[in-house]
Amino acid sequence: SPARKFERSEEPVTYDDVAGLKSAKQDLQEIVEFLKNPKRFTKLGARIPKGVLLVGPPGTGKTLLARATAGEAGVPFFSINGSEFIQMFVGVGATRVRDLFKTAREASPCIIFIDEIDAVGRVRGAGVGGGHDEREQTLNQILSEMDGFEQTEAVIVIAATNRHDVLDPALLRPGRFDRHVTVDRPAREGRLGILKVHSKKVPLADDVDLEELAKATMGYSGAELQKLVNEAALKAAREEKRKVEMEDFYYAEDLIVMGARRDEQVDDEE
Numbered sequence: 001s002p003a004r005k006f007e008r009s010e011e012p013v014t015y016d017d018v019a020g021l022k023s024a025k026q027d028l029q030e031i032v033e034f035l036k037n038p039k040r041f042t043k044l045g046a047r048i049p050k051g052v053l054l055v056g057p058p059g060t061g062k063t064l065l066a067r068a069t070a071g072e073a074g075v076p077f078f079s080i081n082g083s084e085f086i087q088m089f090v091g092v093g094a095t096r097v098r099d100l101f102k103t104a105r106e107a108s109p110c111i112i113f114i115d116e117i118d119a120v121g122r123v124r125g126a127g128v129g130g131g132h133d134e135r136e137q138t139l140n141q142i143l144s145e146m147d148g149f150e151q152t153e154a155v156i157v158i159a160a161t162n163r164h165d166v167l168d169p170a171l172l173r174p175g176r177f178d179r180h181v182t183v184d185r186p187a188r189e190g191r192l193g194i195l196k197v198h199s200k201k202v203p204l205a206d207d208v209d210l211e212e213l214a215k216a217t218m219g220y221s222g223a224e225l226q227k228l229v230n231e232a233a234l235k236a237a238r239e240e241k242r243k244v245e246m247e248d249f250y251y252a253e254d255l256i257v258m259g260a261r262r263d264e265q266v267d268d269e270e
C-alpha cells in the first residue's frame with residue numbers, strides 16, 4: 001500500500017563512527033556538501049552525481065558509510081534491500097520503488113540507499129523467460145525514477161554491491177550510477193580504528209593490546225572485527241570478569257576462525 005513506510009534510520013551516525021575508509025569518505029564529501037546546501041550547487045549549474053555505487057566485499061561498512069553520509073549532511077535516510085523484491089508478485093516491486101522515490105522527493109534533500117542492488121540489477125534478458133519478470137520490472141522502475149528526477153530535487157541514490165561485474169550496464173550509464181566508490185577490507189591501521197570504535201564502551205583490561213589484535217586479524221572485515229569485540233565481551237561476561245582481557249580476544253578469534261572454516265567446508269560440499 002502507498003502508506004507503507006520505509007525504514008528511516010534511528011540514531012544518526014557520522015563519519016566518526018566509520019573507522020578508516022578515508023578515500024571513500026573523501027569521495028563522498030562532495031555529496032555531503034551538496035545535500036547540506038543544494039542551491040549553492042544548482043545555482044551555478046554544477047552537476048552532482050544522482051547515483052553512487054559503493055563496491056566492496058560483505059561487512060566492510062557500505063551500509064554504515066551510506067548512513068553516515070546522511071548523518072554528516074543532516075538529511076533523512078531511506079533504505080531498501082534489493083533482495084526484498086525477489087519473492088514479490090509482479091508489479092509489487094515497481095510500486096514499492098515508486099512509493100520510495102515519492103516519499104524521498106517529499107523529504108528532499110535526502111538519501112535513498114539500495115543495499116544488494118545486484119539482486120535486482122543483474123544483467124537483463126539472460127536465461128529463460130527472457131525478461132518480463134518481477135526483477136526486471138523493479139529494475140526498470142528504479143531506472144525510470146532516476147532518469148525522471150531533476151538535480152534540483154536533491155535526492156541522492158546510493159547503492160551497494162559486492163558484485164559490480166554482474167550489474168546491468170543500463171544501471172551504470174551517465175545520469176544513473178555513474179560514480180563508483182570502492183570500499184575495501186581494512187588494512188592494519190583501519191582494523192585498529194575499527195577495533196577502537198567498537199571497544200569504546202567495553203572496559204578493557206591493561207593487558208589488551210589492540211595494535212597486536214589489529215596485526216593478527218589480517219583479512220577481517222569491519223563486521224568480523226565488531227564480532228570479535230563482542231564475542232570477547234560475551235566470554236568475559238560469562239566468566240563474571242569486570243574487564244575484558246586479551247585471552248578473551250584470543251578465544252573470540254578462535255571462534256571466528258573456526259566459524260569461517262566451517263563455512264568454507266559447507267561451500268566445498270555444495
Ligand code: ATP
Pocket residue numbers: 017018019020021057058059060061062063064065115160162194197221222223224226
Ligand atoms: P553487507 O555487504 O553485508 O551489507 P556492508 O558492507 O553494508 O555489508 P555494514 O552492514 O555497513 O557492511 O557493516 C556491518 C557492521 O560492521 C557495521 O554495522 C559496523 O558495526 C561494522 N563495521 C564495518 N565496517 C566498519 C568501519 N569501517 N568502521 C566501523 N564499523 C564498521
